[in-house]
Amino acid sequence: MLEIRDLHASVAGQPILKGLNLTVKPGEVHAIMGPNGSGKSTLANVLAGRDNYEITGGEALFDGKSLADMEPEDRARLGLFLAFQYPVEIPGVSNMEFLKAALEATRAAQGKEEWDSVTLLRKAREACKQVDLDAQFLKRGVNEGFSGGEKKRNEIMQMMLMEPKLALLDETDSGLDIDALQTVAKGVNSLRSPERGIVLVTHYQRLLDYIVPDYVHVLSGGKIIKSGGKELALELEQHGYGWLTGGQNGGNDKEDQTA
Amino acid sequence: MSSQAELDNSELDRVIRSEYEAGFTTLVESDTLPPGLNEDVIRVISAKKDEPEWLLEWRLEAYRHWQTMQEPDWAHVSYPPVDLNAISYYSAPKSMEDRPQSLDEVDPELLDTYKKLGIPLHEQEMLAGVAVDAVFDSVSVGTTFKAKLAEAGVIFCSISEAVQEHPELVRKYLGSVVPKGDNYFAGLNSAVFTDGSFVYIPKGVRCPMELSTYFRINEANTGQFERTLIVADEGSYVSYLEGCTAPQRDENQLHAAVVELVALPGAEIKYSTVQNWYPGDKDGKGGIYNFVTKRGVAHDHAKISWTQVETGSAITWKYPSVVLRGDHSVGEFYSVALTRHAQQADTGTKMIHLGRNTKSTIVSKGISAGKSSNAYRGLVRMGPRAENARNFTQCDSLLLGDRCGAHTFPYIESKHPSATIEHEATTSRVSDDQLFLCRQRGIEPEKAISMIVNGFCKEVFKELPMEFAVEAGKLLEVSLEGAVG
Numbered sequence: 027m028l029e030i031r032d033l034h035a036s037v038a039g040q041p042i043l044k045g046l047n048l049t050v051k052p053g054e055v056h057a058i059m060g061p062n063g064s065g066k067s068t069l070a071n072v073l074a075g076r077d078n079y080e081i082t083g084g085e086a087l088f089d090g091k092s093l094a095d096m097e098p099e100d101r102a103r104l105g106l107f108l109a110f111q112y113p114v115e116i117p118g119v120s121n122m123e124f125l126k127a128a129l130e131a132t133r134a135a136q137g138k139e140e141w142d143s144v145t146l147l148r149k150a151r152e153a154c155k156q157v158d159l160d161a162q163f164l165k166r167g168v169n170e171g172f173s174g175g176e177k178k179r180n181e182i183m184q185m186m187l188m189e190p191k192l193a194l195l196d197e198t199d200s201g202l203d204i205d206a207l208q209t210v211a212k213g214v215n216s217l218r219s220p221e222r223g224i225v226l227v228t229h230y231q232r233l234l235d236y237i238v239p240d241y242v243h244v245l246s247g248g249k250i251i252k253s254g255g256k257e258l259a260l261e262l263e264q265h266g267y268g269w270l271t272g273g274q275n276g277g278n279d280k281e282d283q284t285a
Numbered sequence: 286m287s288s289q290a291e292l293d294n295s296e297l298d299r300v301i302r303s304e305y306e307a308g309f310t311t312l313v314e315s316d317t318l319p320p321g322l323n324e325d326v327i328r329v330i331s332a333k334k335d336e337p338e339w340l341l342e343w344r345l346e347a348y349r350h351w352q353t354m355q356e357p358d359w360a361h362v363s364y365p366p367v368d369l370n371a372i373s374y375y376s377a378p379k380s381m382e383d384r385p386q387s388l389d390e391v392d393p394e395l396l397d398t399y400k401k402l403g404i405p406l407h408e409q410e411m412l413a414g415v416a417v418d419a420v421f422d423s424v425s426v427g428t429t430f431k432a433k434l435a436e437a438g439v440i441f442c443s444i445s446e447a448v449q450e451h452p453e454l455v456r457k458y459l460g461s462v463v464p465k466g467d468n469y470f471a472g473l474n475s476a477v478f479t480d481g482s483f484v485y486i487p488k489g490v491r492c493p494m495e496l497s498t499y500f501r502i503n504e505a506n507t508g509q510f511e512r513t514l515i516v517a518d519e520g521s522y523v524s525y526l527e528g529c530t531a532p533q534r535d536e537n538q539l540h541a542a543v544v545e546l547v548a549l550p551g552a553e554i555k556y557s558t559v560q561n562w563y564p565g566d567k568d569g570k571g572g573i574y575n576f577v578t579k580r581g582v583a584h585d586h587a588k589i590s591w592t593q594v595e596t597g598s599a600i601t602w603k604y605p606s607v608v609l610r611g612d613h614s615v616g617e618f619y620s621v622a623l624t625r626h627a628q629q630a631d632t633g634t635k636m637i638h639l640g641r642n643t644k645s646t647i648v649s650k651g652i653s654a655g656k657s658s659n660a661y662r663g664l665v666r667m668g669p670r671a672e673n674a675r676n677f678t679q680c681d682s683l684l685l686g687d688r689c690g691a692h693t694f695p696y697i698e699s700k701h702p703s704a705t706i707e708h709e710a711t712t713s714r715v716s717d718d719q720l721f722l723c724r725q726r727g728i729e730p731e732k733a734i735s736m737i738v739n740g741f742c743k744e745v746f747k748e749l750p751m752e753f754a755v756e757a758g759k760l761l762e763v764s765l766e767g768a769v770g
């Protein structure tokens with residue numbers, strides 16, 4: 027469902043991805059690991075279509091369609107979901123109102139039946155429960171005054187409701203304590219299905235103790251330098267990224283400025 | 286108002302050219318005075334409305350004083366001088382025969398906007414000034430509603446009617462809050478006002494329904510110098526809704542209204558406005574100059590609350606104020622002002638604390654788009670007797686794009702050491718991150734902007750009566766169309 031071939035991309039004119047290849051098939055869970063500045067978050071943002079993240083070469087196909095010239099909302103309507111590393115606050119817009127707008131926009135486009143308010147509320151409450159968020163959070167402004175962990179759980183809650191075809195999780199584990207990490211992992215695992223692809227972008231192996239990936243890729247200097255099964259993550263844990271990047275972190279620091 | 290605009294040119298020429306001696310005859314025929322302002326014009330207005338001598342004298346005093354006044358120039362707005370002699374100061378409402386006979390005769394663009402706002406069909410007809418049959422829905426609604434108010438002893442009528450039917454009330458309170466020499470535009474209004482609303486709520490009565498100018502829409506062709514007077518007697522309550530959420534295509538440029546509120550001891554007045562006069566086109570051509578004086582006096586334990594949503598007018602100059610005269614009185618001001626294209630708004634409030642333990646709250650939300658300019662101007666004054674007076678002010682500005690401006694001009698004066706004044710101000714933009722979050726969830730940019738702006742205004746919208754709040758939200762949505770990209 028996701029085919030990335032020799033992808034080059036730049037952020038605000040600065041080249042970050044330099045020939046990346048990746049194929050994700052339905053039902054698979056891929057983990058993209060790598061040191062800071064290797065281009066992990068750039069990949070997630072390029073795929074979702076953030077402004078200033080530009081594809082300069084190669085191609086990224088989602089369900090056979092090129093993402094290069096597609097508006098972010100159209101990618102979302104095709105079923106591409108990004109769980110943000112730093113979820114932003116939208117004061118005064120309630121979570122519920124936001125979800126309603128998002129679901130109205132995407133479900134119709136995907137040929138799914140529309141949910142009435144009662145159904146939506148019921149589903150939203152269930153999703154909240156799964157990620158240990160009080161249903162009161164549905165009434166609060168989107169991420170408004172949420173703690174770091176609550177913001178991340180809120181992202182997973184949205185993902186569960188939106189039932190994407192392809193879920194990209196950008197460092198969802200960062201800043202989470204172990205309990206929150208387990209909660210988030212439980213939510214993600216509940217979404218594993220033969221129809222859905224999941225791409226986890228993470229710096230640390232620990233998330234992969236709870237969400238066991240089918241494939242692990244190591245990104246460095248804007249390319250995937252090694253791919254393997256779940257055991258690759260454990261090896262990285264033992265040896266550090268220097269083991270693969272020859273002592274350097276292989277990054278170019280740009281990512282930290284733009285993340 | 287539009288009656289004048291839509292007179293055909295030859296008739297207008299005839300009226301303008303007519304000699305004054307013949308003017309009166311012409312007046313009877315066409316019911317429109319020739320343009321220009323002098324004492325005779327004021328006498329004609331007064332005579333036309335069959336007013337008592339004291340009111341004519343009051344108008345003339347206002348006029349003489351006004352002639353000594355200068356148009357204010359301190360506001361953060363600029364506009365070419367208004368030629369007050371080019372305006373006709375009296376124009377009777379159109380007769381039923383002159384109005385459009387059905388919606389088919391009304392500008393389709395206007396109807397399209399009504400549709401977007403979700404205004405029911407019969408209301409659309411009223412708003413567009415379609416002649417409605419005497420047995421029509423709206424009239425019967427009006428009648429039931431009048432009966433119900435009469436039962437409660439509430440007086441709700443046009444101010445002309447009140448002058449005839451309740452002269453003692455009008456004489457006692459007219460100009461008691463906004464004196465006839467208060468400011469240039471209020472002075473002009475005092476001299477030439479033609480109509481407006483009058484409300485009286487008797488002691489201890491809670492008005493059984495929200496009073497809305499919708500119900501008086503047929504009488505709403507009251508001209509650019511409206512005068513509204515609301516008196517809430519001891520311990521009473523009233524909620525008054527003003528304005529309509531549809532654009533008024535109006536060629537008259539100047540709108541100088543006066544609204545006076547009197548909240549006697551223990552009374553509460555809640556006054557909500559949704560203003561969407563024609564703002565002019567995107568280059569700043571046309572549109573209404575809205576120079577309005579709104580003020581209320583709150584006696585002991587009384588409360589006055591202004592809520593306004595301003596999206597229209599080329600220029601808005603408006604500071605709904607509360608004089609907290611009585612001890613323990615409360616004043617509130619909640620405002621959303623949206624400007625786009627070349628609109629200019631200089632709006633805010635004045636909270637004048639005179640009594641002890643008085644309390645005021647100001648929440649102002651300014652949204653600027655296009656190349657518009659949006660200024661908040663507010664005065665909080667604690668008088669020498671205002672022991673333990675408290676004010677809280679919050680002014681937030683939201684910018685859309687990089688060609689617009691937001692300004693805050695707070696004035697604070699305290700003559701009592703125990704007074705507490707808090708002022709918070711923020712300026713923000715709709716961030717790319719917020720927009721991207723919405724778009725990543727499949728929401729279109731325009732819808733996203735409107736959602737974000739609505740969220741920004743939520744604190745004010747929740748002060749509006751339910752239906753009004755929904756309309757205000759929709760209005761913002763329509764006003765923001767094309768604000769992105």
